Amino acid sequence: MTTPADIIALPSQPPRERARRRRIRIGDFPVIPTAILLVITLVAIFANQLAPHNPEIGSLTMRFKPPFWQTGGSMKYLLGTDQLGRDVLSRLIFGARVSMVVGIMAVLVAGVVGTMLGILSGYLGGWVDQVIMRITDTWLALPALTFAIFLAAIVGPSMWNIVIILGVTYWTRYARVIRGEVLSLREREFVRLAIVAGCSKWSIMARHILPNVINSAIVLGSLMLGVVIITEATLSFLGVGVPPPQPAWGLMLSDGKQGLMVGYWWLTVFPGLCIMLMVLSANLLGDWLRVKLDPQLRQL
Amino acid sequence: MGRYITRRASYCLLSLFLLSLTIFFFVRVTGDPAALLVEPGASADDIAAIHHQFGLDRPLWVQYGLFMWSLFHGDLGKSFYYQTPVFELYMSRLPNSLTLAAVAMVFSLVVGIPSGILASVRVGRFWDSAGKMFALLGLSLPSFWVGLILILLFSVYLKWLPSSGAGTPLHLIMPAFALGWYFAAAHMRLTRSSMLEVLGSEYIKLARLKGLPEALVIAKHAFKNALIPVITLAGINLVIMVNVAVVVETVFAWPGIGRLLYEGITFRDFPVVQGVVLLGGAMIVVVNLMVDILYAVIDPRIRLER
Amino acid sequence: MAGEPLLRLDKLSTHYIAGGGLRVVRAVDEVSLTVNAGETLGIVGESGSGKSTLALTMMRVLPMAAKIVGGHMWFEGEDLVQKTDAEMREIRGKRIAMVLQDPMASLNPLFTIGNQIAEPIQVHEKVSRATAWERARALLKAVRIPSPETRVRQFPHEMSGGMRQRIVGAIGMSCEPRLLIADEPTTSLDLTIQAQYLNLLRDLQREHGLALIFITHNLGIVAKMCDQLAVMYAGRLVESGPVSRVFNAPQHPYTKALLNSIPRMGDRDHRLTAIAGQPPDLSALPRGCAFAQRCPQAFDRCRAEAPPPVSYPAPGQTARCWLVEDAPAEAVPVLAGAAV
Numbered sequence: 034m035t036t037p038a039d040i041i042a043l044p045s046q047p048p049r050e051r052a053r054r055r056r057i058r059i060g061d062f063p064v065i066p067t068a069i070l071l072v073i074t075l076v077a078i079f080a081n082q083l084a085p086h087n088p089e090i091g092s093l094t095m096r097f098k099p100p101f102w103q104t105g106g107s108m109k110y111l112l113g114t115d116q117l118g119r120d121v122l123s124r125l126i127f128g129a130r131v132s133m134v135v136g137i138m139a140v141l142v143a144g145v146v147g148t149m150l151g152i153l154s155g156y157l158g159g160w161v162d163q164v165i166m167r168i169t170d171t172w173l174a175l176p177a178l179t180f181a182i183f184l185a186a187i188v189g190p191s192m193w194n195i196v197i198i199l200g201v202t203y204w205t206r207y208a209r210v211i212r213g214e215v216l217s218l219r220e221r222e223f224v225r226l227a228i229v230a231g232c233s234k235w236s237i238m239a240r241h242i243l244p245n246v247i248n249s250a251i252v253l254g255s256l257m258l259g260v261v262i263i264t265e266a267t268l269s270f271l272g273v274g275v276p277p278p279q280p281a282w283g284l285m286l287s288d289g290k291q292g293l294m295v296g297y298w299w300l301t302v303f304p305g306l307c308i309m310l311m312v313l314s315a316n317l318l319g320d321w322l323r324v325k326l327d328p329q330l331r332q333l
Numbered sequence: 334m335g336r337y338i339t340r341r342a343s344y345c346l347l348s349l350f351l352l353s354l355t356i357f358f359f360v361r362v363t364g365d366p367a368a369l370l371v372e373p374g375a376s377a378d379d380i381a382a383i384h385h386q387f388g389l390d391r392p393l394w395v396q397y398g399l400f401m402w403s404l405f406h407g408d409l410g411k412s413f414y415y416q417t418p419v420f421e422l423y424m425s426r427l428p429n430s431l432t433l434a435a436v437a438m439v440f441s442l443v444v445g446i447p448s449g450i451l452a453s454v455r456v457g458r459f460w461d462s463a464g465k466m467f468a469l470l471g472l473s474l475p476s477f478w479v480g481l482i483l484i485l486l487f488s489v490y491l492k493w494l495p496s497s498g499a500g501t502p503l504h505l506i507m508p509a510f511a512l513g514w515y516f517a518a519a520h521m522r523l524t525r526s527s528m529l530e531v532l533g534s535e536y537i538k539l540a541r542l543k544g545l546p547e548a549l550v551i552a553k554h555a556f557k558n559a560l561i562p563v564i565t566l567a568g569i570n571l572v573i574m575v576n577v578a579v580v581v582e583t584v585f586a587w588p589g590i591g592r593l594l595y596e597g598i599t600f601r602d603f604p605v606v607q608g609v610v611l612l613g614g615a616m617i618v619v620v621n622l623m624v625d626i627l628y629a630v631i632d633p634r635i636r637l638e639r
Numbered sequence: 640m641a642g643e644p645l646l647r648l649d650k651l652s653t654h655y656i657a658g659g660g661l662r663v664v665r666a667v668d669e670v671s672l673t674v675n676a677g678e679t680l681g682i683v684g685e686s687g688s689g690k691s692t693l694a695l696t697m698m699r700v701l702p703m704a705a706k707i708v709g710g711h712m713w714f715e716g717e718d719l720v721q722k723t724d725a726e727m728r729e730i731r732g733k734r735i736a737m738v739l740q741d742p743m744a745s746l747n748p749l750f751t752i753g754n755q756i757a758e759p760i761q762v763h764e765k766v767s768r769a770t771a772w773e774r775a776r777a778l779l780k781a782v783r784i785p786s787p788e789t790r791v792r793q794f795p796h797e798m799s800g801g802m803r804q805r806i807v808g809a810i811g812m813s814c815e816p817r818l819l820i821a822d823e824p825t826t827s828l829d830l831t832i833q834a835q836y837l838n839l840l841r842d843l844q845r846e847h848g849l850a851l852i853f854i855t856h857n858l859g860i861v862a863k864m865c866d867q868l869a870v871m872y873a874g875r876l877v878e879s880g881p882v883s884r885v886f887n888a889p890q891h892p893y894t895k896a897l898l899n900s901i902p903r904m905g906d907r908d909h910r911l912t913a914i915a916g917q918p919p920d921l922s923a924l925p926r927g928c929a930f931a932q933r934c935p936q937a938f939d940r941c942r943a944e945a946p947p948p949v950s951y952p953a954p955g956q957t958a959r960c961w962l963v964e965d966a967p968a969e970a971v972p973v974l975a976g977a978a979v
Contacts, residue, residue: 174618175610178579305478309474313473543759544762
């Protein structure tokens with residue numbers, strides 16, 4: 034008979050528990066959406082230099098001019114003018130600024146607040162968790178749009194109010210997801226080791242939990258960007274968004290409605306296309322990030 | 334099942350309570366309640382009267398008590414613009430919104446569910462990619478823009494459909510499409526992922542091992558199981574539709590509660606705004622409860638839950 | 640036991656193709672074995688040895704990424720590898736049936752037991768619903784489930800684990816197949832119920848002249864229930880033969896090590912012996928014999944060259960090892976119509 038092996042072969046061990054981040058492979062990187070977003074960002078930053086006209090002042094003699102390729106249009110107003118004679122292209126360019134600023138800031142606010150509360154709620158548990166979860170449930174019960182409109186009606190419109198409102202409306206989505214992650218992270222070995230080693234709750238949350246949920250927060254952020262922009266545009270459309278004369282794409286759509294029945298299509302099509310491009314790009318980027326960074330977030 | 338329902342019902346009540354608290358909180362604490370609750374152009378006497386009526390100088394919990402008291406009596410205030418009780422106004426407009434939402438929901442399910450099933454069965458191939466694209470567009474296009482483009486196309490250029498108002502089925506087509514568009518994409522996505530998950534399960538494997546034809550496996554075994562989350566979502570989405578229809582109703586001048594909300598904002602008619610939001614939220618919570626009950630009826634596992 | 644074997648696998652290979660063709664997992668690698676009518680075969684191996692994939696291959700219910708890349712499966716004289724999907728559907732559930740490991744997961748939670756048992760009967764034998772349900776009730780009785788009339792209308796979650804296992808067995812037997820494949824049939828059962836279930840299977844086998852294939856990692860079941868034994872390692876069949884022969888005189892070092900690792904009663908002084916090392920990654924198999932790295936008897940040729948799929952050390956026994964030589968020519972069994 035063969036000599037029996039002396040070594041006790043342990044069953045294969047699970048890989049060492051440590052904070053791990055998937056590397057982003059440059060495989061199917063969504064080039065076009067990212068490029069679009071970059072372009073929009075640049076346009077937003079350099080709006081002053083790029084816009085051919087002042088977006089807020091128009092000349093009444095130049096009202097409702099069509100884009101340059103139609104009869105009646107001119108190269109001076111490439112994409113036409115609106116009901117106050119303002120250049121559509123310039124307003125689109127400055128509108129990008131509003132969308133970008135509001136979009137990114139709102140996502141940041143919602144993200145930071147939501148992640149923090151999600152971590153606190155998931156890790157500390159107990160009454161903190163209950164309170165935060167009840168609030169989250171309630172806010173989630175109301176559709177974001179309704180809630181945002183309600184808040185806008187109360188506090189009155191201004192760019193920063195809108196950012197706050199959107200942040201307040203959407204943080205709950207972060208909190209929910211992050212809390213779920215934290216709940217499972219809490220049981221992992223490296224957290225238990227840290228507890229046993231005597232680390233304080235706060236340091237564990239900051240140094241062990243936070244880096245592991247950043248991925249999800251980023252993915253969620255990119256997915257939320259699209260949603261936030263649409264909501265901002267909706268608020269502007271309804272008249273409770275960023276107040277005039279500052280141009281916002283949603284506001285342009287609202288103004289453009291007057292001209293719609295008479296066939297002034299450019300006032301509707303162009304701002305909408307801009308919104309669509311931006312949101313589509315954000316969504317595509319978000320989808321890609323979600324797949325690359327954390328396949329656990331399939332359900333988002 | 335009795336205990337399950339009781340539990341869900343108590344959650345429902347809790348949520349309603351918290352909802353009213355939230356709304357109350359935001360009005361009293363963030364805004365200037367006096368400015369909101371007072372008609373535009375009111376005199377100092379009016380303001381004082383409002384202060385008294387709503388007890389704005391009394392402690393918060395008393396105010397909340399007053400608030401809840403009037404809520405229980407169905408008193409949500411009176412619209413400045415229409416000079417009618419908000420509740421009455423809301424109820425008169427609600428049927429229109431429900432009609433619109435119902436049609437939009439049917440549209441979204443008729444488009445969403447089959448395409449979701451098709452995408453899941455043909456994973457990775459043409460129909461799946463087409464479905465993904467459709468889903469992406471649905472989530473990226475604001476509903477009101479879809480509505481505006483539809484008007485441009487069908488009312489202005491083709492002159493086939495009326496662009497505003499209600500009354501005939503023709504009036505319903507475009508708003509329902511614009512409203513249902515986003516939800517069709519959402520339902521498609523959910524159906525697809527639900528089907529994929531079900532198709533990977535052991536009982537589907539066994540069904541195939543039994544030698545059942547693939548069509549039967551999908552139509553009978555997979556479908557019913559996959560449908561559960563979709564129906565749940567659809568139920569909740571119906572009420573959400575009613576609430577977010579605000580923009581579509583505005584674009585098409587559809588006389589529902591969405592448009593009522595818009596009027597409330599535009600005319601600074603705060604009781605209307607508050608009422609619409611409150612009632613809208615309450616509706617969602619109640620419908621959630623009904624969907625939970627429906628869940629119990631469909632899924633026999635829940636019926637016997639301890 | 641003369642005549643055609645019921646099932647004969649001839650150098651069957653199934654590969655999983657992942658990463659767009661870049662990673663190939665050789666889940667089943669040139670497996671040849673035979674099952675005769677009424678016989679019980681046990682297929683043993685560690686997790687990842689390919690035994691479950693082998694079972695699914697026999698039924699041709701493979702996930703999309705897996706493909707049969709070579710070999711034949713002769714069942715009652717027909718090659719199943721060549722069959723179309725439609726033809727296989729006729730065979731599945733009717734002539735060959737399979738019982739999966741987890742009975743709770745295998746049953747559709749939304750349909751009654753009766754529905755799920757009657758279903759294959761209705762589909763394969765085209766009888767009326769009433770007849771199929773009648774048969775379902777009879778089947779429940781045959782698998783010794785008390786009060787079948789009430790049970791038939793109940794749902795899976797209302798049954799205990801042992802009952803569910805029998806129900807899945809009843810589903811398997813519903814169209815009176817010639818061959819039943821059971822994938823880890825007792826893993827999810829309590830010990831006390833295991834014995835009952837195994838006895839039930841044996842009784843059913845005798846009544847119906849059924850051939851059984853047990854897929855398991857439990858050598859105790861093999862000893863109790865099986866006539867023939869096949870040992871799999873890294874997707875390859877490393878040894879096969881009559882159970883008593885393999886147990887008493889194992890030919891392959893892996894089999895020897897497996898048998899050695901079973902703790903024996905009264906053997907308190909010895910440490911538990913285990914096999915050193917890990918099973919190889921099936922997508923990156925070493926050039927030579929798959930077991931060479933862990934084999935205490937390996938020599939150079941083992942690492943350089945994979946041993947031929949089959950060697951015949953004795954009649955009815957096969958092994959895949961350089962150490963094993965074919966017995967003298969007269970002892971090699973000649974199978975009707977086979978090309979060895």
